[in-house]
Amino acid sequence: MNAHVRSSATLNLRTHSLIAFVLQPVEPLVDWFETLDGWLARSPNFFANKPIVLDLSVLDIALKDYRDLLRDLARRHIRVMGVEGASPTLVGPHLPPSVTGGVEIKPEPAPAQTEPVSQQPAEQEPADPQPAKATPPNTGCSQTLIIDAPVRSGQTISNLAGDITIIGRVASGAEVIAGGSVHVYGAVQGRIFAGVSGIQDARIFCAEARAELFCVGGAYVTAESMDPKAEGKSVEVRLVESELAIRILN
Incomplete structure (x- = not known):
């Protein structure tokens, strides 16, 4: 007689972190x-x-x-x-549980800049025709997500712990959400959120601005309220005194 021995099931336990x-x-x-x-x-x-x-x-x-x-x-x-x-x-039955021990995502302090950075909205022409030399912003993010493809309508690309770089366009109806800065080497027709983790010097760069919405650190501008001069241009979007400034790069 052959006896069949069933191996006991293994209970796998592991930890998993989520950004909420x-x-x-x-x-x-x-x-x-x-x-x-x-x-x-x-x-x-x-x-x-x-x-x-x-x-x-x-x-x-x-x-x-x-x-x-x-x-x-x-x-x-x-x-x-x-x-x-x-x-x-x-806290009780049929109610969300109490959670503790979460770690808030905050940027590291940026080093002091030796030269002031020009903060000029897109609708004004810079007084100096020569490009200003400035220290690149330190977003305090160590993780960069690179998407080597276009972002299609209905897609959401999210990286709350760092920057996002898109090699391609962001279609209408698509979203890109970053804790740090967002770089898009293509046209932006969807919605871009930068600095959602509290990084005030986060920025948005795109090669062709046709966005439904740009948002940095909670301040936003929609397609309806965006300066028409910036449409279709290569732009930089950043916070200046709690308001968005859009600078045309070319």
């Missing part, structure tokens, strides 16, 4: 949702299929209102995977 977006609702929630809806109108798929954590540290909210908040977020296709800073009354 953290939303911090503030009172009044009506105004906060109005701002959120404005953002989603410009980029409806920004939060789709992404880990979302709610920071409730500055929000004093009752359980019923908290359930309503989660329901209203779900209606906008924002699924909350966990909460930070929540009181014990807001």
Whole structure:
């Protein structure tokens, strides 16, 4: 008689880190949702299929209102995977679990520049016809994602821990989301988000500007509000005193 011995199943355990977006609702929630809806109108798929954590540290909210908040977020296709800073009354069955120990992504301090960098919006011509010499920005990002292909409509390319370089165009309806800077060696017709990890000196460079939206560090400009002079040109987009400045490169 031959005995068949079944090997025991192996339980594989491993750790896995994810980069999540953290939303911090503030009172009044009506105004906060109005701002959120404005953002989603410009980029409806920004939060789709992404880990979302709610920071409730500055929000004093009752359980019923908290359930309503989660329901209203779900209606906008924002699924909350966990909460930070929540009181014990807001953690329980059928509610997102409390999460701790997350590490906020922040840039390293940039070295001091020996020469000031000219910060001039696109609509003004530089006074000096010679290009200014400036130290390249230090975004504090050590990871660069290189995409050696065009980004098609409906695609989202994300690298919250560093820069993104696209060798090709970014089609209408596509999104590129970077913690640092974004470099596109082609036309941009979709939406570009740079500095989403709090890097204030992040920049966007593209060879042909026809974007639906440019955003750096939360400040944004849409196709409707963009300077017509920059359309189709090679541009640099950066923050200047909390507002976007678009500089035509050629």
